[in-house]
Amino acid sequence: MSLLKIEKLNVFYGDVQVLRDVSLEVKKGEVATIVGANAAGKSTLLRALSGLLKKASGSIRFNSEELLGLPAFEIAAKGLIHVPEGRRIFPLLTVQENLEIGAYTRRTEGNLKKKLDEVYAIFPVLAEHKGQAAGSLSGGEQQMLAIARGLMAEPTLLMIDEPSLGLAPLLVAKTFQVLERIKGEDVTILLVEQNVVRALEFSDRAYALENGRITLHGTGLDLLKDPYLKKAYLGL
Amino acid sequence: MSSTLVVQLVISGILLGGIYALSSIGLTLIFGVMKIVNFAHGEFLMLAMYVSFWLFHWAHLDPYLSMLISVPLFFIIGILTYKVFIKKTIGAPILSQIFVTVGLSIIIENLALLFWSADFRTVSLSYLSRPIILGPFSGLGLEEIIVNKARLIAFILGISLSIAFYLFMRFSYLGKVIRATSQDRTTALLMGINIDRVYTISFAMGILLVGIAGALMIPIYTVHPFVGFEFVLIMFVVVVLGGMGSIVGAVVAGLFIGVVEVFSGFFIGPESKQAVYFLVFIAVLVLKPSGLFGEKGEEELERIEAIGE
Ligand SMILES: Nc1ncnc2c1ncn2[C@@H]1O[C@H](COP(=O)(O)OP(=O)(O)O)[C@@H](O)[C@H]1O
Ligand SMILES: [Mg+2]
16 A cells, blocks of 8 residues: 555646646655656645645545645644755754754653664764754755654655755765665655666666656656666767 | 942843843743744733733732743743634745734733723832842952842743753653654654644744733733833744744853843943844844844754763
């Protein structure tokens, strides 16, 4: 059964339609990836799923429950957690405070401490800097913090928007190691990545989004082998 | 200028500044969290002074005890004001926000005038009437220093509450949630935070703080329907000097403006004190446009604290 099932989703900014009849699904335990050129509408799709965009029609079912029309904070409480593009950490809060806020929907006294220990075990670099203002971290550390903050919410489905954007190759590799580890922890992942090869190799399911429409879907390997995609994104 | 006089003026200024600090942190909180300039803040102070005045007048309730009523009362007034007037202006153009809070200030002022007339009213407490005399400190070469009791009480409570409020914002979970929301409300939403609830609580806390300030001020100042306007100018100076949204900044700026006011009142004359603190205000903003504790300052402060941990 699908954990997330989107049917004929249409999304607008004002009068401009950005997503057209988007349908896709993600099954529990999978990694699904959305690839697409700049301005295709990938971030818009994630924002619509988390309830930030109000001009939307169609259907978004999560655990068989309709999400369209719910306020964003209620969607997060249902376990659909969005790590936004550009990290969006709280710069003046400390690293640990950022993590504590991440656990907002799951904040019981004992749980907070337990989650912090778990997340610090995955991201030792954050433990080293836990008392420091998050804005003073390097770009790569900020990205780790953004992902870690998402994990603090004990997500059922974690949506991550371009985690490797702007990172040096070594840090990109590190980011994928972290994603691999999260995948092993039984978290379902919906990933948006411009690092197409890596992302597709890593995915059970993949979609290509072009000008607001889904133009291809299949397994990650299917898309990797697709001649059109090879030409469009990989320059092969 | 004798050293006794300087010490006397500094002490008077700091005591005065404690009152400014407490009455301004609510304003800076509301601005910091929801980016709304509450032009009606002075009128809430006026209302709070009236509440303590009438409780004293009709029920012989000591103003310091009337705080026990003011605190919940102004919290509720804050919630209602947010729901009825402020909520709709969140995210609206600045001009409509200004119209709403300025309009609110005029409404409150006129209601006060209608119900309570333009009479000047005071509360005088016999146990506060005689000042405390410190000294002389012959070892330090100082003569007697005079301290007004009501001002001393207002200062001690004002500063204690300001510190308590700072600690609440820094260390409590709700304080962290409020700070996160003020830094990035969209991301706060993605964390599952109900922004509207955070705004309601923040606005209500801002009004509650000025409600306490009113009770502390009624033994010192005369209340009348236009008293809010006299204080709101100082509050704005304090908030902007303190770096718009910084609690520590508002406290430091409050003390600073208190000292400036007392010195200029003594040496130039009380009638020119507003001109003087506006001059100081402009001078500081020319030298440091983000205020004494503007964005950058706050970040540095946090870093210094972090290193201390
Ligand atoms: N807030 C916005 N208001 C209006 N148009 C927007 C807004 N955000 C994005 N867009 C437009 O929507 C389209 C899709 O953007 P986006 O979802 O960010 O693309 P992607 O994440 O795939 O690069 C682009 O044409 C972009 O210009
Ligand atoms: Mg994007």
